[in-house]
């Protein structure tokens with residue numbers, strides 16, 4: 001009570017100071033100053049736009065005003081229901097053309113459109129399919145009839161099965177459905193957090209049989225880069241557990257084979273597209289594992305980083321935070337690089353939860369204690385004012401993946417996404433798409449749309465977009481030299497983008 005009494009007069013004094021002493025009404029100029037000052041704090045608030053950019057900004061604002069009046073307002077509904085509307089949106093079309101810099105939070109098994117996987121990969125010879133007891137499917141390439149597995153007794157050659165179908169197009173559509181979470185009625189399909197996470201983790205297992213076949217893997221990576229590039233993304237950082245690839249006879253390649261494949265595909269793609277810088281890998285292990293497994297993974301990551309310094313960015317733990325073990329549980333393993341006197345940058349998924357005050361919620365504190373370079377998701381960060389302040393001081397950007405957060409049921413209306421707080425304060429944020437195959441959000445434009453129109457609200461402007469794109473370079477894992485190179489490449493594209501909008 002005492003505090004309440006003390007605070008009231010203080011507040012009143014502040015309010016009085018803002019009033020015009022003659023009329024008693026708030027001072028208009030002061031009001032404008034406050035609005036300007038507040039706007040200057042937001043993401044992009046200190047970006048000075050050129051006259052040409054100001055013209056594009058004014059045009060964009062007009063488009064946004066129209067968009068806000070649309071019913072239903074796309075960011076207020078589930079992305080799966082909004083996607084067709086978003087595709088027609090002039091704001092979205094402009095975002096597609098915008099050079100967006102890098103995608104810093106994507107997972108290696110979920111980067112291409114499910115349509116490509118079905119139309120390209122499942123039509124290759126020697127592809128087998130099995131329907132599991134749990135109503136799911138598995139794929140496997142093999143030069144002979146595959147052996148039964150615990151959940152999969154009978155494998156059929158996909159080519160023969162498809163040929164026996166009355167309506168092969170309908171069959172292919174059903175295969176696509178298995179590879180993505182995208183559906184017209186997400187609320188019925190995924191009625192609970194557990195239901196959506198179970199489906200999410202199963203989809204990774206389904207896709208894995210297709211893309212870890214060695215002959216597919218390189219094409220898969222190349223196609224992934226194609227899809228990012230087509231959306232004006234110039235660089236990708238991929239979380240990968242380096243799942244080992246297999247051959248038709250069942251033999252398995254080691255992880256170095258996969259690393260070399262990443263390196264070679266990146267080089268081939270950048271040679272063909274000089275305005276694409278390449279990719280880097282954040283090695284990742286599932287957080288459900290034991291401490292000893294994580295220790296071994298960290299040792300392996302240190303070794304790989306030593307041998308492939310240009311390719312390996314660092315290390316992360318992946319999987320559902322609410323179910324998995326918290327970072328503190330792995331403190332012994334995570335302290336290993338420091339003990340050995342080596343630097344292994346961390347890029348922890350942390351705060352992908354709405355369970356305040358739990359062990360999992362403490363992941364944000366621990367990520368910071370382990371000197372994380374960025375925070376994956378950081379959905380709970382606005383609930384940790386001290387951690388937010390400290391991580392901001394340390395230059396730790398948050399990788400916001402709006403559509404992923406909505407599909408995995410943390411938020412339903414993007415206007416309520418907690419990253420809105422981060423953006424109004426100008427906390428360093430980058431936008432990413434997490435798992436495009438599963439969420440139906442290829443590239444970055446759909447996530448930029450939700451961030452720009454929904455999370456950022458009417459105040460987010462061209463300066464916001466410019467800063468978000470530049471953040472993806474500034475907070476990438478690239479060396480200072482390559483950051484500069486990518487920034488120059490991006491600036492060239494940005495100038496062209498602005499002048500094309502003016503025409």
Ligand SMILES: [Zn+2]
Nearest residue numbers: 107349376434
């Ligand atoms: Zn992720």
